[in-house]
Amino acid sequence: MNNAIVTEGLDKGFRDKGVLKELSLVVPQGSVFGLLGRNGAGKTTLIKCLLGLIRPQAGKIAVLGDDPWDFLEETKERIGYVPQTDRPYPWLTARQLIDYTASFYRHWNHELTDRLMKEWGLNAEDKVGLLSEGETQKLNIILALGHEPELLVFDEPVASLDPASRRQFLKTVLEIVSDRPCTIFFSTHITSDLERVADRVAVLKDGRIAFAGELDVLKEEIKRLRIRAAGVRLEDFKGEGILHREVFAHEAILCVRGYTPDIKKAIEEKFRAQLDVEDLNLEEIFLELTR
Amino acid sequence: MTNIYRQITLLYLRYKTLMVLTAFLALGAAGSSALLWFGYLRFPRCVIVEAREEAGMFLWIFGVWFVMLLGVFLKRQFATHRAHLLPRYRAAHVCAAFLVFALFLSAAAAWLLTLPAEVVATPWHVLWQLALLGVLFLVFAVYLGYLSVELILLLAFLGISVGSAISWDAFGLLRVGAGGPPAQLPVLASLIFVSAALFMARLMTLREEHFEYPYLLTWPPKELAKNQARVYGLLLRVEQAIDLLLRGEVFLEKVFGKRTCGPRYPAYPRHRGVVARSRHWDCFESRSLRHLQVLVLVATPLYLWYLKANPQVHIFFTGVHENFFLLVAAPILTALCFNYKKMGYWQRDMMKPVRRRDIVRERGTALLIALFSFWALFALYFAVLPSIVIDPALLRSAMFWAHLALTGSYAFAAFSWILFLSCLSVTNVIVLNFIALAGLSLAQTYGAGAFPLNVLIATSVLSLAAGAVFCKTALMRWYEKEIT
Amino acid sequence: MTEEKTKVYFRIAASSGVPIYRQLIDQVKTLVATSALAPGTFLPSVRQVAAELAINPMTVSKAYSLLEKENVVEFVRGQGMKIRGTAVSQEDLSQRQGQMVPLLKEVIVRASQLSLRPGKVMKMLESLWKEEGSHE
Numbered sequence: 001m002n003n004a005i006v007t008e009g010l011d012k013g014f015r016d017k018g019v020l021k022e023l024s025l026v027v028p029q030g031s032v033f034g035l036l037g038r039n040g041a042g043k044t045t046l047i048k049c050l051l052g053l054i055r056p057q058a059g060k061i062a063v064l065g066d067d068p069w070d071f072l073e074e075t076k077e078r079i080g081y082v083p084q085t086d087r088p089y090p091w092l093t094a095r096q097l098i099d100y101t102a103s104f105y106r107h108w109n110h111e112l113t114d115r116l117m118k119e120w121g122l123n124a125e126d127k128v129g130l131l132s133e134g135e136t137q138k139l140n141i142i143l144a145l146g147h148e149p150e151l152l153v154f155d156e157p158v159a160s161l162d163p164a165s166r167r168q169f170l171k172t173v174l175e176i177v178s179d180r181p182c183t184i185f186f187s188t189h190i191t192s193d194l195e196r197v198a199d200r201v202a203v204l205k206d207g208r209i210a211f212a213g214e215l216d217v218l219k220e221e222i223k224r225l226r227i228r229a230a231g232v233r234l235e236d237f238k239g240e241g242i243l244h245r246e247v248f249a250h251e252a253i254l255c256v257r258g259y260t261p262d263i264k265k266a267i268e269e270k271f272r273a274q275l276d277v278e279d280l281n282l283e284e285i286f287l288e289l290t291r
Numbered sequence: 292m293t294n295i296y297r298q299i300t301l302l303y304l305r306y307k308t309l310m311v312l313t314a315f316l317a318l319g320a321a322g323s324s325a326l327l328w329f330g331y332l333r334f335p336r337c338v339i340v341e342a343r344e345e346a347g348m349f350l351w352i353f354g355v356w357f358v359m360l361l362g363v364f365l366k367r368q369f370a371t372h373r374a375h376l377l378p379r380y381r382a383a384h385v386c387a388a389f390l391v392f393a394l395f396l397s398a399a400a401a402w403l404l405t406l407p408a409e410v411v412a413t414p415w416h417v418l419w420q421l422a423l424l425g426v427l428f429l430v431f432a433v434y435l436g437y438l439s440v441e442l443i444l445l446l447a448f449l450g451i452s453v454g455s456a457i458s459w460d461a462f463g464l465l466r467v468g469a470g471g472p473p474a475q476l477p478v479l480a481s482l483i484f485v486s487a488a489l490f491m492a493r494l495m496t497l498r499e500e501h502f503e504y505p506y507l508l509t510w511p512p513k514e515l516a517k518n519q520a521r522v523y524g525l526l527l528r529v530e531q532a533i534d535l536l537l538r539g540e541v542f543l544e545k546v547f548g549k550r551t552c553g554p555r556y557p558a559y560p561r562h563r564g565v566v567a568r569s570r571h572w573d574c575f576e577s578r579s580l581r582h583l584q585v586l587v588l589v590a591t592p593l594y595l596w597y598l599k600a601n602p603q604v605h606i607f608f609t610g611v612h613e614n615f616f617l618l619v620a621a622p623i624l625t626a627l628c629f630n631y632k633k634m635g636y637w638q639r640d641m642m643k644p645v646r647r648r649d650i651v652r653e654r655g656t657a658l659l660i661a662l663f664s665f666w667a668l669f670a671l672y673f674a675v676l677p678s679i680v681i682d683p684a685l686l687r688s689a690m691f692w693a694h695l696a697l698t699g700s701y702a703f704a705a706f707s708w709i710l711f712l713s714c715l716s717v718t719n720v721i722v723l724n725f726i727a728l729a730g731l732s733l734a735q736t737y738g739a740g741a742f743p744l745n746v747l748i749a750t751s752v753l754s755l756a757a758g759a760v761f762c763k764t765a766l767m768r769w770y771e772k773e774i775t
Numbered sequence: 776m777t778e779e780k781t782k783v784y785f786r787i788a789a790s791s792g793v794p795i796y797r798q799l800i801d802q803v804k805t806l807v808a809t810s811a812l813a814p815g816t817f818l819p820s821v822r823q824v825a826a827e828l829a830i831n832p833m834t835v836s837k838a839y840s841l842l843e844k845e846n847v848v849e850f851v852r853g854q855g856m857k858i859r860g861t862a863v864s865q866e867d868l869s870q871r872q873g874q875m876v877p878l879l880k881e882v883i884v885r886a887s888q889l890s891l892r893p894g895k896v897m898k899m900l901e902s903l904w905k906e907e908g909s910h911e
Contacts, residue, residue, distance in 0.1 A: 167829055216797075219792060219794045
């Protein structure tokens with residue numbers, strides 16, 4: 001079993017609105033996998049289906065080889081989950097909450113959680129209810145890391161963190177990844193973080209995965225082309241790989257997928273044009289893919 | 292200005308729960324009036340005698356629900372930034388709320404005044420009390436929705452004491468008996484007006500910094516956890532003050548044993564039974580339990596002394612072992628309230644390394660244990676202890692214990708039915724079930740007084756069996772249900 | 776005797792269109808070409824680089840293994856990646872020239888914006904180059 005998460009043909013809707021449609025995804029073990037999607041695209045729904053918190057109408061899911069709806073205890077011990085916004089048990093202190101959570105797990109690294117609390121500036125005796133949003137999120141992350149799981153699932157983990165805390169979070173996550181074999185799956189729309197950390201991404205659009213694969217490949221495949229030639233028309237540019245096209249007086253801007261240097265040559269010859277190839281960063285790629 | 296009121300009316304009309312209740316009240320009133328006017332000559336006398344008490348009781352119970360829903364609705368309109376930033380918002384909402392309340396009172400008046408004199412001798416008496424208590428409950432509903440259960444119990448205890456102190460014949464507040472309006476009518480009237488005015492004034496100037504602002508915040512479990520944080524700031528200080536006053540830790544430990552949960556909680560007892568495992572989920576609750584225990588310790592002797600010293604209160608306790616509201620509805624409601632805030636965490640708990648079936652089973656067990664504890668508490672405090680003081684002979688009669696047993700088993704059946712309803716998803720089925728439950732409960736309330744011993748025992752056994760069936764079905768369904 | 780690992784300052788732009796591993800490769804090659812990294816020195820470990828730049832260690836190992844494939848570095852067991860002594864081969868010429876093209880194009884654009892003629896710019900380039908050369 002070398003895939004941490006495998007799902008096929010996932011269908012999930014609420015009342016009469018379909019959210020996920022025949023979704024298939026594979027997350028290999030050991031990868032740092034980022035899930036991108038617009039607001040309301042269904043990222044949280046997908047994550048909750050993968051963790052057995054909600055039940056899909058159709059489809060197969062296997063997480064660490066187990067069926068999520070009825071995870072074995074051993075499987076749950078190997079999974080850590082940080083939900084989107086969650087303020088648990090406001091009347092407990094941070095220390096009590098950690099101890100309470102730890103009591104369920106057979107293995108808990110208290111030394112790790114203590115160290116992280118100190119490094120991230122959380123006071124163990126603070127009541128959880130009185131923590132700020134960012135501190136609560138940090139605490140949630142620590143709670144997911146304490147039992148040293150093999151699979152970490154984060155749902156927008158850094159949405160409420162300031163840039164310095166985000167950098168700290170990334171560093172901690174990377175430390176964990178280098179220390180032991182661990183798969184990390186997270187959904188976020190902070191593309192700059194993904195670019196640093198993720199080796200694979202998937203883009204969720206219209207209930208399906210519009211792209212899933214290595215981030216480097218994505219960056220190499222999707223480019224923006226600027227074609228300067230006389231008399232170009234919109235109809236000249238058709239094809240499956242074209243994500244977006246705009247034509248001005250003597251210029252056409254194309255966003256293509258599946259770019260190779262041969263294409264450049266071909267276009268230059270066909271239109272006797274000057275071609276500039278622009279690299280796109282993940283944010284721009286995301287915008288193009290989810291137009 | 293008229294547009295604002297039109298919009299607010301639409302807002303009320305779209306508040307389905309309130310509309311359903313209003314329809315229910317209206318139908319009940321109209322239906323009973325019709326029945327009484329057209330059929331009462333043929334009904335045997337005893338029904339009329341029963342109805343006399345129950346007109347007031349009907350208005351009391353359902354009226355209070357209506358007013359509490361109104362309070363919850365009002366609460367949601369006020370604890371938002373809109374209240375401060377939108378012009379004319381607060382004035383319009385407060386006026387609208389009082390108009391609705393006035394409408395309700397007028398409708399109640401119209402109904403009471405059309406009932407035959409044999410059923411309601413002093414309708415104005417009932418109306419005054421309804422108005423007063425209505426305003427008080429409106430205010431309570433707005434502020435009370437959040438507090439932890441021990442504070443609710445404390446307030447209920449205080450309310451009952453205050454209530455019996457105000458009226459010279461205990462709980463005469465609602466007795467529709469012979470006699471003119473109570474001597475304390477001016478007191479009641481001024482109480483109504485003063486409380487209404489204060490309430491209105493406060494609502495008009497509500498700001499976030501006001502201490503009561505967090506108490507007005509909304510209910511749904513998702514918001515609940517967030518809002519609890521703000522309320523808890525105050526409650527934590529109260530708790531610390533109590534601890535300090537009592538210097539209690541050492542004393543409490545001597546009496547109640549060491550806290551089950553110290554700084555390091557014991558491991559989840561995987562290899563022990565359902566009960567031990569279900570207790571682990573709430574092992575951090577020891578603090579509030581402890582305060583409850585203190586309350587109980589302190590309050591019991593005071594309570595017994597109060598009972599002995601105030602014979603007028605004894606009327607309340609005659610027949611209390613048959614009292615449906617106190618021994619069935621109240622424990623169910625309290626058990627639900629006690630666990631309502633925990634429901635917000637069930638989804639998070641699904642990720643803990645315990646199998647889904649075990650989690651469902653253990654949570655269910657915790658709920659049932661809560662129900663049983665509260666029923667036992669209510670039975671002890673409102674049936675057994677008073678009987679010891681007032682009429683010890685009662686304790687030796689089989690009927691007393693049979694009645695008590697019936698309330699317990701019926702509470703179990705009704706609670707399990709509610710648990711079963713919680714897994715249904717088709718609204719119509721839920722409503723039908725709920726009506727059936729309400730109907731059956733009402734029948735129980737009226738009928739139980741007349742049952743002979745063997746019928747009581749048989750009904751108890753039947754209730755236990757029905758409860759067990761509902762529990763099992765609910766369990767099976769919850770295994771397959773999404774927990775959100 | 777262990778070889779000391781040089782402190783290398785990598786600068787990466789995570790949000791550029793160029794994949795991070797490619798930026799690392801280019802920077803190593805540039806440093807080797809300018810002799811900032813002498814042959815025989817060791818590159819910092821994957822962990823070190825990843826921790827400092829806050830990037831995925833797998834990206835760094837990808838860069839390192841590609842560099843190994845291109846014979847810029849070689850893996851010494853127990854010690855890490857050692858810069859090879861061989862000079863940068865001629866096969867890379869077109870690649871290296873390709874990297875210069877965008878920079879040169881920028882110069883042309885700017886020159887025309889500043890109304891400087893090509894001849895003038897070439898003279899400036901020559902004198903600046905001589906100056907740089909004299910500092911070596």
